[in-house]
Amino acid sequence: xxxxxxxxxxxxxxxxxxxxxxxxxxxxxxxxxxxxxxxxxxxxxxxxxxxxxxxxxxxxxxxxxxxxxxxxxxxxxxxxxxxxxxxxxxxxxxxxxxxxxxxxxxxxxxxxxxxxxxxxxxxxxxxxxxxxxxxxxxxxxxxxxxxxxxxxxxxxxxxxxx
Amino acid sequence: xxxxxxxxxxxxxxxxxxxxxxxxxxxxxxxxxxxxxxxxxxxxxxxxxxxxxxxxxxxxxxxxxxxxxxxxxxxxxxxxxxxxxxxxxxxxxxxxxxxxxxxxxxxxxxxxxxxxxxxxxxxxxxxxxxxxxxxxxxxxxxxxxxxxxxxxxxxxxxxxxxxxxxxxxxxxxxxxxxxxxxxxxxxxxxxxxxxxxxxxxx
Numbered sequence: 001x002x003x004x005x006x007x008x009x010x011x012x013x014x015x016x017x018x019x020x021x022x023x024x025x026x027x028x029x030x031x032x033x034x035x036x037x038x039x040x041x042x043x044x045x046x047x048x049x050x051x052x053x054x055x056x057x058x059x060x061x062x063x064x065x066x067x068x069x070x071x072x073x074x075x076x077x078x079x080x081x082x083x084x085x086x087x088x089x090x091x092x093x094x095x096x097x098x099x100x101x102x103x104x105x106x107x108x109x110x111x112x113x114x115x116x117x118x119x120x121x122x123x124x125x126x127x128x129x130x131x132x133x134x135x136x137x138x139x140x141x142x143x144x145x146x147x148x149x150x151x152x153x154x155x156x157x158x159x160x161x162x
Numbered sequence: 163x164x165x166x167x168x169x170x171x172x173x174x175x176x177x178x179x180x181x182x183x184x185x186x187x188x189x190x191x192x193x194x195x196x197x198x199x200x201x202x203x204x205x206x207x208x209x210x211x212x213x214x215x216x217x218x219x220x221x222x223x224x225x226x227x228x229x230x231x232x233x234x235x236x237x238x239x240x241x242x243x244x245x246x247x248x249x250x251x252x253x254x255x256x257x258x259x260x261x262x263x264x265x266x267x268x269x270x271x272x273x274x275x276x277x278x279x280x281x282x283x284x285x286x287x288x289x290x291x292x293x294x295x296x297x298x299x300x301x302x303x304x305x306x307x308x309x310x311x312x313x314x315x316x317x318x319x320x321x322x323x324x325x326x327x328x329x330x331x332x333x334x335x336x337x338x339x340x341x342x343x344x345x346x347x348x349x350x351x352x353x354x355x356x357x358x359x360x361x362x363x364x
Contacts, residue, residue: 011215012314013321027221027310030318048211050318057323064325066211101315102228102303109318138311140221155223155307 010046013067017045017079020146028097028139030110032069032117035094035141036076036126037148043084044145047072051109052116069116077124093121094130094150094162097139110134130162186284186345187334193280194254194336205330210321213329217313225270226312227278227304228319231286233297236350239285240316241278245306247341248274254336271304278302281345320348328356 010016010026010033018024020042026033034047047066054068065071080086095117098110114133121128130150132139137155144150153159226242243251249263252273256262263269282299289295305312320327330347349356 009215011211011213012317013325014211014215027217027308027314029307029311029315031314051322062325064210067321067325101305101307101311102319103305138307140308140310155311 010048012048013050013064013072015045015047015066015072015076015079017043017076017083018145019043019084022145024141024143024145026141028141029099029101030097030113032095032097032110032113032133033139033141033143034069034073034076034117034121035096035143035150036080036091037094037145038080038084038086038090039092039148040090041084041086042146042148043080043086044143044148045076045080046141046143047076049113049117052112069113069120073117073120073124088124088126091124091126092129092148093126094143095121095128096132096141096150096152096162098133099135099137099139101136101138103136132160132162185288186281189280189284190277190334190336193277194251205328207326207328209326210317210324213327214310214314214317217310222309223306224309224312225266225274225304225306226316227274227302228316229278229282229302230300231282231289231297231347232300233286233289234295235289235297235356237297238316238320238346238348238350239278239282239299240312240346241274241281241343242309242312243274243341243343245270247343250341251277251336266306271306274304275302277343278304285347316346316348320350 006021007023007025008016010024016024024046026048032049037044049069049072050067052069054071057063065075098114100108100110132152140153142151150162151159223245224242225245225248226240229239231237231239245266248270252263252269253260255273279302286297286299289297327348332345334343
């Protein structure tokens, strides 16, 4: 059982980096949660990706980097390096979400987010060691930075540990 | 925008929200045949991450209706209610004894669609009749999920090109069954464009 004071809520298009003890918590629909962990140092980061790529928005001076898979993962790597001295070889990833919650939407943004996250993690050589993605229901994610374990609960289902 | 221009726009938004809410209250009371009071909680501009953090903590089981208000000033409208209360609303709309509906089914979906549609139409009418801003609601899409998930999907549909959004948040209370429902309106245009349009017509 974890005390609430250790829980950090990660909003949409948000990034949180934390050292143990901490729980990083978020909700997902079509967005994808990228949980990156450095087991030896017990440091974790959760990026809540809203869109696959910054595209033309990348030229904006005020770009919200954590909104997109490409700029968000780059920002995550930068923060892990500057705050904790961590480089990609020390990291593993688990990814969750990317559902198609709104049934009548033609574009499957959830799937596009997942594909973009996988591609960008691969560019840094970060291995995805667990994932639960897709479907049509929302996700609730609790990432325990003390252990690296993620409890994922899909709406209407039971919590599962990854 | 100049400071006094912003003040005028702020007042205008409060007025638009008030008009919309008064009209919606009347329509909803008639529909559920009991007192239904809608109150504006707040209208504010905020960063999408900060706005969503509050509702991301909410894992309640809810039912939401997503509606596009299309026209001169496109907006996204969301109405949501606890899943339990959606069943009570279904009973009220179908004139059945309270407690008849015991599970989330096509009747509850239909009730939420209907209420969402009526509220969105009432708001569109205020914009069209009182402000000469033509708007038309799309058919509602009803989703049953975590509150946080539904709210995030709602934010995502408007925040593609924006990192900050303006949100008008209302709650209404149906007296007979003491339930609280939530309504949100988010303009799809930039905040400055929204202020300019509202200021122009008032």
